Amino acid sequence: MCIWFPNWPLQRMLSKQPELKQRPCVLYHMSGRRGAQVVSISPEAYTAGVIPGMPLAEAKALLETNSGRYPSTTTAHYEPYDPQADLAALRELAWQCQLFTPSVGMEQSETPDSLLLDITGCAHLFARVAGLSQVVLNSRGSSKPPVAAFKERGHSEQGPSGQVAFNSQEAPPGKPSVAEWNLAAQATLWLHRQNCFVHVAIANTIGAAWAIAHYGADTAGLPRSFSSLPVEALRIPVKTIRDLHEFDLWRIGQLMQLPRSSLPSRFGSVVTQRLDQALGHIPEILVPERPVEPLETRWSFDEPVQSRRVVQAAIQQLIQRLIQKLQARHEGVLELVLRLQPVAEESVQTSKPARLSIGLVQPNVSAAHLFKLICLQMERSALPQNVLDIRVRATRTALLSPHQHELFNTHGDRNRQQALNMLLERFSSRLGRHSVLRPQLCADAQPELAVCYEPLIVSQVAHTSARNFVYQMPGHRSVGTSPALITCSLRPVCLRLQPIPVSVTSVVPAGPPVRLQNRTIARRYGPERIETGWWRSQPIRRDYYCVELSSGHRLWLFRNLDNGQWFLHGSF
């Protein structure tokens, strides 16, 4: 069975962002000198005249010209083309499709968009029909293979649907099994629930199934026979297709009528090879996609254990076993999850497993270090009292970077970097990942928003790459654009998280401050007006003053221009 995902890059994007449906969407990539070019488009963008291969600037111009067609709230959406993400998502679907058959592979091409399922011996498990409202059989006679098409209940031609074609041209005699059709229908329904639109075809060979899935319907949506399919259905190179067209060979049937011995010399051996694979004359191997086995070690106690020392000893053993597995792969741990399963009790709270997770800056295979990090977290966490099962899993790993041991370690940068990484890991383990931060300046007038903080160790869910804190020697500064530094005397070194209201006396109602809560202000600098745009959800309008009290203390005050209230925001 071949499952084809037409326009897979766009489907993947829309499955993650369903709110973009009904909007013109364009995927583009940067192609060297040509600049940004369109790769994939939605039907709405096609209607506006955008086609794949067009420069992105031209596509934008066309979409803006046609913007009157769409509601004012919907604008065209542009996103960079990400083939790696497409491949990873398709692989994920392949693993999930193992609920239909254990043997699921992807087509072997640079940009695969089809899954190949070997359903031999699996169809009888799906003999019972479920959720199928209409099955249309379109048999074209006994000499030609029967095909079947179906549509899901309540959806139109353009909506989620699937086509199922069955090629029995070279198959053993007999009608196609209903079980196989039901399997295909259920696969289509299941994929529709994943927001996928698919074409499904069943055939005896990979080549035939692929051909029918991609080209097995004519313009009216009716199934075609295999010989009437175009030569593009043979999965041959574009140049070979062009050569065939020059010889006025457009259909597979035309190719099959030619003398076989003349084909390799004119069009290369790939044509005969693909033809033989499609017809079943030579085998084609399906390479199944196997999900990566999780790196996990487990310890189950015969009796529930209450002693923390015993639990820690078991965790230590499990970590060592896990490290041994990783060392065989030359990998180190980047993220480790510990799961303590208590005895099942009546109360849901007490029988809930405890889950601890530690993140590392760089791959590490030191069992002692990992154990220490786990213990730091255990000190702060509420652990179950009666532990029955312990699991340690490495959820994220990476290859260890090899380095040569130096006889004379003159610089010691690497050692310092390692020491700093271990310090950051200890901080994150005990205090939490969101407590160990790196500040980044932001170009924002509002003082509280002029800096943002990012955790130094991020989880796998948030980012795909770890943010390493690189120990930098003086003179090595990262080059890049950054907000302009403000004059240091204009900003306080200590800024309150929340400004606190204070009582300030002024000579005139909107004038500068003279007294701050019974303390005389000797000098003041300002006002410095800071206003943010009205389009923000919470715009601010403030007049800031740097005031110096008679005692010499310097504070940063502001008056809220909306209500005239004074606040203390920071101190110098």
Next chain:
Amino acid sequence: MAKEHSRSKMIQELAEQLRHIERSQRPAGGSLLLSSGIRDLDRLLPEDGFRRGTIVEWLADGQGSGVATLAILTARQAMTAGGALVVIDPQQQFYPPAAAGWGIHLDNTIIVRTDRTQDTLWALEQSLRCAAVAATWCWVECLHSHMFRRLQLAVETGGGIGLLLRPASARQGPSWADVRLLVQPLSCEADSAGRRLRIDLLHCRGGLSGQSLELEISDETNDVYLVPQLAAATHAKQAAGA
């Protein structure tokens, strides 16, 4: 007069001998001295700077005393030789844009936020112990003697510098810091171009305590310089001599 002169000379010689002994006990190699970032303050210190592997205690009272700014200057100096600045900020008040304006490289700055006092002290000890941390900056309200001693041992292991900002009331309590400075803001003339601070050297290992100086931080150039002291008036002497 001569007796006093020989006495002060003896004290200086003894202090120099003490410094020689301490110097011989320190590990060889590397630059062990660190400027405070304020030239005039360095002159008060026995070796013209802070020693790496020590704790410097900055005491001040009230908000806006200027102590944070002075500590930032020292942290900036510590980072010039490489290493990270760890800011342990339980109150979440440290403002990086201002620190960047004073020359702190935020690429090498780590901010650690803690909820509990014991976490703050734990993080402080871990940071002081790490050899890759050039300076650790932390507000600490209350610090028991045994914990202070642990921090001192940790910073000796790490080799960085600990900058502890504490309330002036901590002056009465024990301290394991090598240098203890009390910072007091001073009122300025209306036409003065900066702010004035008084720094009292309460304690300095191997040096003379009790010294003080007045500094002015220019608002325009952000330079720190000594406030010029006027010479004592000569009217009384002339009247006595005339």
